[in-house]
Amino acid sequence: MELWHSHILRETIDQDSLLVQGNRACALGALDSGVRFFAGYPITPSSEIMETMARELPLVGGVFLQMEDEIASICACIGASLTGEVAMTATSGPGFSLMQEAIGYAAVAEAPLVVVDVMRMGPSTGRPTTPSQGDVMQARWGTHGDHPAIVLAASNVADMYRLTMAAVRFAQRFRTPVTLLADEVVGHMRESFAPELVGRYRLTSGDFDFTEGYLRPDMVREVHPPHTLGRKGHPHVTGLIHDDTGFPTNDPKKSEQFLLQLHDKVVHHRDELCLYDVKNEGKGRVCIVAYGSCARSARAALKLAKEEGLPVEVLHLYTLFPLPVEIIQAVARRCEFILIPELNLGQYAREVRKMAENWTTVISMGKIDGTLITPREILDRLEELIGKYESI
Amino acid sequence: MTDAQAQTDGMVIASDAGKPLAERHFLEVRFGGSGGQGVILMGVILAVAATRDHRYVVQTQSYGPEARGGYSRSDVIIARNPVDYPQLTGIDLLVALSAEAAQKYTGFVRSHGVFIFDSGVLATPPRITADTYGVPFAKLALEATGRAQTANILTLGAVVGLTGIISPDSLEKAVLSMVPKGTEEMNQAAMRRGLELDGEEWRVR
Incomplete structure (x- = not known):
């Protein structure tokens, strides 16, 4: 490359x-x-x-x-x-x-x-x-x-x-x-x-491709033809709902189609967009789902958990949206509970709960004092919780 | 880091226990002082030097919102394996350039750690169960280079000379690549003065 x-x-x-x-x-x-x-x-x-x-x-x-x-x-x-x-x-x-x-x-x-x-x-x-x-x-x-x-x-x-x-x-x-x-x-x-x-630094979800066509990738099929300014033709760009010509439309059918295509072009390509990494995959009774700097705490907590014989896996998310529905549900099906450490009052835990609550319990571990969550804090919380939630 | 966390020794590797700092697989270093002393630069230089020694390194810092004065600290983790948790869970080597930093951080120093302070700003250091060295860094810097501002580089030299956590060669290369252009010779002199300090002479306990 x-x-x-x-x-x-x-x-x-x-x-x-x-x-x-x-x-x-x-x-x-x-x-x-x-x-x-x-x-x-x-x-x-x-x-x-x-x-x-x-x-x-x-x-x-x-x-x-x-x-x-x-x-x-x-x-x-x-x-x-x-x-x-x-x-x-x-x-x-x-x-x-x-x-x-x-x-x-x-x-x-x-x-x-x-x-x-x-x-x-x-x-x-x-x-x-x-x-x-x-x-x-x-x-x-x-x-x-x-x-x-x-x-x-x-x-x-x-x-x-x-x-x-x-x-x-x-x-x-x-x-x-x-x-x-x-x-x-x-x-x-x-x-x-x-x-x-x-x-x-590979991901278990299959990395994005750095090589072929990386710098100028093809557009997905749901994308509308771009109107590039400064090229030939008479492009029209607007924040109003518009059709393929680029001009505004009030037509209910076209409006719905436009918004659905915007939505679909992202949600239908989750397999490509959702980047994640699972540590200790399939070997845990419980799972820590984490992202950003909290994922580093979670990975360190996993090492401590292994030393102490706690069956833990870690799902490290690199893509938060579109929601990585498939992997969250796969983890939810096999784990007693999911613990989500994050530096807010449980914003992403609520998203995960929506996807996982049919199969497991989702527990938020929020911290808002301006310091990171330490590996020891995560492990202490796991020790408190483990065994309290039977597999459904 | 709170008091409770300081006691956990969360990331300490069992085989490191009691070994000299230079032989450890996982080492947590903190530089503490006040804004303007070059404390963050000390951490960055040590981090650059340690990566030259093929270690995995993470350097973080914490400082107040003000540009000068206020507290300032710089943390470096030096490890033989990739580092997960980026901040310190305890301190193996504390370098304090202000009395406030010494008071604030000595409680987190692990037993078998090392504590180095500027004896020019702190006459009686807090008693802890770590090897303690008191050196008048600012005074020595003034004598060696005529500029008290080189105290941070002299201190770095002393840290490496007294503990051997990285090679003097890597330190020298890192110092020369990081200090402002035109000050290389002066800083080199300060670093060498620090490197040659005799541990027995400056050891407090």
Whole structure:
């Protein structure tokens, strides 16, 4: 695979050490996957993504814009996207809130776009330098109306690189905004990582393909023909419900068809979109379902559980939406209960409960004090719960 | 990290118990001080140096919302296997450059750990069951380079000299690649002064 590596950035990463910060890995993934337009407004803890893009994009012939706020930033990205550019922006909670209306516009206009949200403690200004996973449901339902959403969650520096690449690919192939969620710890931490080794980080769900047609993937069949600005013809783009000509329609049948196609193009391709990893598969009586930095706690807890002889498996989700229905139900069928540690008051646990409650009990383990959930805390909770829930 | 978590030793590998820091498979290091002392840079340099030694490394930091002053800390996990949980569950090596950091973090240091502090800012360190070294880093830095700002690099040299957790060669390469251009020689001098400190001379207990 030929990647468009930015050599200046490569040189600033110590080649013998390969210690990379999460936010930088995200920028590197964006550059390697062909992102050539970035408009943003700085905000802790995502600013290093913007800083890196500001320095690197001009060197590879791309465009970087610092805008006056996050609304302008995402709108500039949508504009660039409609001309055929691969566009991305990055922000944190307060900025993500401002972007919501435009995300809906991009969904209806079918403008491919990647939005990175490095989550910090909210609501409002919250605590800028502490991690959180409080934006999960905002990433799904933050903009109004029945719209599709593809939401990925990064748990380490390697994820920041490869999930940014996945987000770019998904955005292009499904022509829709894709949100990549990270948190303060993942964004700011530095970790041993080499982009060349990314193939080593395989997922049990079958990785996305980095090779053939990676940079310009085919569109799925449900996508409407794109109207690219600046090319021949008279394109028309609107946030109104429209038909194949791009012009608005009030026809009930066409309206329903349009919205269903938006929905189907994401939900019908779960097999491709849902990235996950199961540890200790089929050997546990109970399952920890986790994403983002909590998945790291869960993996560490699994090691402790093995030492103590507790039968545990871990489902590490990289894709939160579309909901990974099949794997959650498979786990639910074989486990006494599912424990979901997350840095919010159980936002994703409610989603999992909807899918799993026919087969098992779903227990939320939320934490909102700004610190990570430790492996020991997860294990202590498991020890309290184990044996209390019989298999149905 | 709360008091309760400090006692769990969650990630400690049984075979590491009682071994010198340099021989351990899993090592948790914290640098504590106040904003502006270069505490986060110390963690980053140690992390770069340790990856040069082919270790798995995770470096995290915590700081207040203010740009200067306030607390600042930098944590590094150095391991022979991939690291799952990215933050510290206890401290094997604590380096404190302010009295507040020493007071705040010594409670988390494990037995058989190492505690290194700047004796210029803290006359009587908290008594803990760790090998304790007190060195007037800022004063030594001023003598060695004429600039007290090089104290963080001198301290890094001392940390490596006293514990041997990474190779001096990797440290030198990391320092030279991370410090601002034009200050390489000065920082090299500070690092070497730190490396040659005699453990017996500065050992408190």
